[in-house]
Amino acid sequence: MNHDAPTLAVSTVIFALRANEAQTKDSGETSAATLWLPLVRRIREPFEGRWALPGGPIGASESLGDAAARNLLETTSLTSRYLEQLYAFGTVDRSPSQRVVSIVYWALVRPDEAERATEGENVRWFAADDLPELAFDHNTIVEYALWRLRNKMEYSRIAHAFLGERFTLTQLREVYEAVLRKPLDPANFRRQIESTNSVVATDERLAGGRHRPPRLYRYNESFGLADNGPLPVT
Amino acid sequence: MNHDAPTLAVSTVIFALRANEAQTKDSGETSAATLWLPLVRRIREPFEGRWALPGGPIGASESLGDAAARNLLETTSLTSRYLEQLYAFGTVDRSPSQRVVSIVYWALVRPDEAERATEGENVRWFAADDLPELAFDHNTIVEYALWRLRNKMEYSRIAHAFLGERFTLTQLREVYEAVLRKPLDPANFRRQIESTNSVVATDERLAGGRHRPPRLYRYNESFGLADNGPLPVT
Numbered sequence: 213m214n215h216d217a218p219t220l221a222v223s224t225v226i227f228a229l230r231a232n233e234a235q236t237k238d239s240g241e242t243s244a245a246t247l248w249l250p251l252v253r254r255i256r257e258p259f260e261g262r263w264a265l266p267g268g269p270i271g272a273s274e275s276l277g278d279a280a281a282r283n284l285l286e287t288t289s290l291t292s293r294y295l296e297q298l299y300a301f302g303t304v305d306r307s308p309s310q311r312v313v314s315i316v317y318w319a320l321v322r323p324d325e326a327e328r329a330t331e332g333e334n335v336r337w338f339a340a341d342d343l344p345e346l347a348f349d350h351n352t353i354v355e356y357a358l359w360r361l362r363n364k365m366e367y368s369r370i371a372h373a374f375l376g377e378r379f380t381l382t383q384l385r386e387v388y389e390a391v392l393r394k395p396l397d398p399a400n401f402r403r404q405i406e407s408t409n410s411v412v413a414t415d416e417r418l419a420g421g422r423h424r425p426p427r428l429y430r431y432n433e434s435f436g437l438a439d440n441g442p443l444p445v446t
Numbered sequence: 447m448n449h450d451a452p453t454l455a456v457s458t459v460i461f462a463l464r465a466n467e468a469q470t471k472d473s474g475e476t477s478a479a480t481l482w483l484p485l486v487r488r489i490r491e492p493f494e495g496r497w498a499l500p501g502g503p504i505g506a507s508e509s510l511g512d513a514a515a516r517n518l519l520e521t522t523s524l525t526s527r528y529l530e531q532l533y534a535f536g537t538v539d540r541s542p543s544q545r546v547v548s549i550v551y552w553a554l555v556r557p558d559e560a561e562r563a564t565e566g567e568n569v570r571w572f573a574a575d576d577l578p579e580l581a582f583d584h585n586t587i588v589e590y591a592l593w594r595l596r597n598k599m600e601y602s603r604i605a606h607a608f609l610g611e612r613f614t615l616t617q618l619r620e621v622y623e624a625v626l627r628k629p630l631d632p633a634n635f636r637r638q639i640e641s642t643n644s645v646v647a648t649d650e651r652l653a654g655g656r657h658r659p660p661r662l663y664r665y666n667e668s669f670g671l672a673d674n675g676p677l678p679v680t
Contacts, residue, residue, distance in 0.1 A: 218504065220452050220547055270452065276536035276547070300534045300549045302510035313454055313510070313549070315534045367601040 218302070218311040222276055223267030223350075224283040225298065225318040225357040226250055227340065228326035229374045229390055245390040247340040247361075248326070249354070250287050255334065258308045259347030263336070265354075267314065280317035288329040292319040294373035298357055306349045314348075318357050320373035341393065361391055369410045369431065378428040380418055381405065452536070452545040456513035457501030457584075459532065459552040459591040460484055460522060461574065462560035463608045463624055479624040481574040481595075482560075483588065484521050489568065492542045493581030497570070499588075501548065514551035522563040526553040528607035532591055540583045548582075552591050554607035575627065595625055603644045603665065612662040614652055615639065 229245045251263040266287040270279040277295065284292055295317055302313040321329070331337070338344070340358060343351060364370045371387045385401045405411060412432050417425040463479045485497035500521040504513040511529065518526055529551055536547040555563070565571070572578070574592060577585060598604045605621045619635045639645060646666050651659040 218454050220454055270536070270547075272545070273538055275538060276534060297534060300510060300531060302504070302549070304507055304509060311506070313504075315536070315547070315549070 218313045220270065221267055221312055221314045222270050222279040222283065223265040223314050223316050223353070224280045224287075224295075225265060225316060225354060226284055226288060226292075226321060227318065227357070227361065228321040228329070228337075229323050229387060230326060230337075231323070244386045245323075247358070247390055248337045249340050250329070250331070250335050250337050251343075251346070252287060253334040253336070254347050262347040263338070263344060263350075264347035265316070265350050266335075267316075276315055277317070280319070283317075284319045287332070287335055288321070290319075290321060290325055290329055292321055292325070294320040294370075298360065299353075301349060301353060303349070312348075314353075316353055316357075318360075320370070322374055322376055324376060365391055372410075372431050378414065378416060378430055380426040380428060381411075382426060384411070384429070452547045454504065455501055455546055455548045456504050456510055456517065457499040457548050457550050457587070458514045458517040458521075458529075459499060459550060459588060460518055460526075460555060461552065461591070461595065462555040462563070462571075463557050463621060464560060464571075465557070478620045479557075481592070481624055482571045483574050484563070484565070484569050484571050485577075485580070486521060487568040487570070488581050496581040497572070497578060497584075498581035499550070499584050500569075501550075510549055511551065514553070517551075518553045521566075521569055522555070524555060524559055524563055526555055526559070528554040528604075532594065533587075535583060535587060537583070546582075548587075550587055550591075552594075554604070556608055556610055558610060599625055606644075606665050612648060612650060612664055614660040614662060615645075616660060618645070618663070 226249050227247050228249070230248045231245050250266065252266045254260055254262050254264050266283040268279075268283075270276065271282075274282070276297065280295055280297075281291065284290055284295065298316045298318045300313060300315045304311065306312065306314075329337075340354065343354060345351065346354070361370065365388060371384060371391070374387045375383060381402055382398070384405065385396055385398060388401070389396055410432050411429040414428050414430055416428040418428060419425070460483050462482050464482045465479050484500065486500045488494055488496050488498050500517040502513075502517075504510065505516075508516070510531065514529055514531075515525065518524055518529065532550045532552045534547060534549045538545065540546065540548075563571075574588065577588060579585065580588070595604065599622060605618060605625070608621045609617060615636055616632070618639065619630055619632060622635070623630055644666050645663040648662050648664050650662040652662060653659070
């Protein structure tokens with residue numbers, strides 16, 4: 213046995229949007245929602261007691277994507293429409309006891325799905341921009357995932373992964389505000405989104421007792437959601 | 447020892463542009479350059495005798511990026527300004543004898559660098575769109591790399607990785623034509639590139655005896671070349 217051979221693990225960053233409970237609605241300073249992610253408390257060394265991304269070794273009959281889907285299911289009891297490989301982390305000293313190379317996936321979860329998520333004894337959800345010191349290099353991994361998410365908002369329809377089949381432009385703007393962590397001008401946002409043709413207006417309006425309920429939009433299905441290209445989805 | 451534990455490898459797709467020797471300059475049907483990549487002939491089973499991407503296990507003191515840079519150096523004697531992680535391939539049955547997960551990098555090499563590349567006994571360069579049947583799933587990996595390259599041309603300055611410090615708009619267009627494998631209208635191309643602000647006109651012109659030598663451009667340095675974001679480069 214080669215003791216230098218690295219161990220392989222798959223870990224998964226699971227992002228969900230959650231409405232802020234104590235927001236200052238009219239100040240323009242805070243957005244209506246925040247990105248959250250579930251972490252697992254480590255029950256053994258190294259880093260016993262610290263919070264870490266869900267993950268572990270891959271099973272003999274699992275693909276990498278299968279292992280990531282299992283991470284998501286075991287941590288939250290959810291499946292996700294959006295599960296994508298993010299990056300492989302393999303610096304020499306990222307684990308103190310043995311060399312571990314982690315292939316990291318990310319899952320994006322809609323608010324209605326996140327509400328159904330279960331929370332086991334050693335699982336807790338944290339605000340993505342207010343994390344404690346995590347095990348291993350997991351703070352770096354989350355920072356990288358946040359950077360990729362913000363970056364990808366510029367050129368893909370990744371924001372839609374956080375929304376249902378029908379949504380208002382205000383709901384879509386709140387996704388952008390939560391990810392970019394800044395308020396956006398509603399009129400400018402509407403113009404920009406309409407110019408991309410990524411969303412299509414429907415004849416439906418938001419249900420409820422309002423005098424002028426806002427129009428509902430849907431995705432333009434000709435734009436793909438994930439971008440694995442010619443690869444199989446998992 | 448866990449016999450199910452996968453072995454980890456790093457492989458590298460090395461793309462270079464090479465001028466076509468027998469091109470039909472005025473037909474508009476073929477572009478002036480083609481993407482090439484070096485492959486290594488396997489000298490042992492499985493797939494003995496087949497061509498494969500350069501790669502192998504990572505050294506005990508190497509990061510993943512270090513291993514990819516070593517692949518590039520050993521195969522071509524080159525270093526690259528552009529070396530980036532592409533994707534990890536880990537389906538269960540991709541290697542017949544044991545389970546191997548390959549973390550694949552890609553390197554983009556400028557034509558002047560490619561001219562200096564050495565070619566060892568078991569190394570040969572192939573046109574990227576005319577490959578033989580390769581070992582393992584390496585045809586799939588090259589297809590994926592080509593797809594990512596084309597995709598990334600749409601939203602990043604990755605085309606510049608194939609050019610020197612100063613270049614004409616014709617040279618830049620030839621990169622796009624080689625990667626996209628279609629001729630582009632010169633006037634439309636000029637307008638589109640100038641609208642992105644990714645290149646800046648210099649006061650210099652192409653050296654040579656022409657009556658009206660074309661203007662040289664440079665990169666807009668405020669646009670990053672690779673997109674590792676907050677991660678270290680390797």
